[in-house]
Amino acid sequence: MGASDMVMSTHQDGQTTQTAPWLSAELAANIESDAALRALLAPVHRWLNTLSVRNHSPHTLTAYFAGLNQLALFLRGKRLTWTRCDKRQLAQHISQRLDEDKLALASVQQELSAIRHFYGWLIEEDLARINPTTGYQLKRSPRPLPSIADVDLLTQLLDQQIPDTPEQARLWLRDKAMFELLYSSGLRVGELVALDMADVDLSDLRVRVTGKGNKTRLVPLGAKAAEAMTRYLQHRNLWVEQMDSALFISEKLGTRLSTRAVQQRLKVAATRAGIAQNMYPHLLRHCFASHMLSGSGDLRAVQEMLGHSDISTTQIYTHVDFAKLTQVYDRAHPRATHTQNDENPT
Incomplete structure (x- = not known):
């Protein structure tokens, strides 16, 4: 049975209804009772099926379907087809x-991206000739700067004393290894828990x-992280x-740790270290990026280590350390506001 057979069921009118994870039971029932909508969504299911075969995540497929379903409802209300949808x-x-x-x-923006990619596929399949999203852009809102913790705060977290009780001491050895790795190598929390021993x-x-x-990438492992590991x-x-292959596992269950567990353990460790700032795994990734850029200035290298496909995503970290840049400017530029120890004029 092929992938498309596994996720499609055929009706008497020749249309198909999606039963894959990106379609909830409630939504499937609504589509089932609406022949016009079912006809509009048939190519959407085919497209998502091809993406599923290419190992796109269920989360991505669900988001794509949600956006395209909204446009399909809009087109159905106007009695239009995909090929009749223009820029207007x-x-x-x-x-x-x-x-x-x-x-x-x-x-x-996410819905527009789904529409853009879907129309690209329609054109490849000779099901459409024009992509209405071509040249269409939404005005982007300014991207907020990521939160950053300074090096002293991270030292306070990572170099805290080992807990007194044996159970908490054992857990801290694991937690310290996780947090050192997040900061050392700039991993996402999902990437961290997905690591196997062989990685x-x-x-x-x-x-x-x-x-x-x-996408797979190789990233350096810091000496402190290796020692903790x-x-x-x-x-x-x-x-x-x-014989679970997971690198980080639960002491109680002996199986792979969840992202939620990592989040909870980081908050426990921060509280124990007397840190008031809200600590979460992605903050350690932000700190890695900011501190690496601040120390090296090598944007491309940091982009590779973070696994960013677009360098503009990495560039946001160049704005974070602006306070340090102004200090350098004040010290170095002859027309800055710093005071100079000039000799008194005679």
Whole structure:
């Protein structure tokens, strides 16, 4: 049975209904009772099916379907097909999503991206000739700067004293290894919990990371992180159940740790270290990026290590350390506001 057979069911009218994870039971029932909508969504299901075969994540497929389903409802209401949707119709739909549905600009951007990619596929399949999204752009809102913790705060977190109780002491060895790795190598929390034992090379100090879009990258492993990892692995080998390949596992369950567990453990560690700032795993990734750029200035290298496909995503970290830049400017520029120890004029 092929992939398309696994997710499609055929009706008497020749149309198909999606039963894949991107379609909820409630939505499937609504589509089932609406022949016009079902006809509009048939090519959408085919497209998503091809993406599923290419290992796109269920989250991405669900988001794509949600955006295209909204446009399909709009087109059905106007008795239009995909090929009859031009820039004017698209602009009207987007305006409705923003003004009437009160959707956030970022969410509409995601829907527009799904529409753009879908029309690209329609054109490849000779099902359409024009992509209405070509040249169409939403005005982007300024991207907020990421939160950053300074080096002293991270030292306070990572170099805190080991807990007194044996149970908490064992957990801290694992937690410290996780937090050191997040900061050392700039991993996303999802990438961290997905790591297997074979992904870490302690001799060559590097980590193989599988990021967004199942893209793999090699990132350096800092000496502090490697040291923490070595201490943790002695306990991990005692906790593991059923030969689980996961690098970071639950002491109680002996299986792969969840992202939620990492988030909770970081908050516990921050509280124990007396840190008032809100600590979360992605903050350590932000700190890695900001501190690496501040120390090296090598934007391309940091982009590679973070796994950013677009360098503009990395560039946002160049704005974070502006206070330090102004200090350098004040010290160095002859016309800055700093005071100079000039000799008194005679």
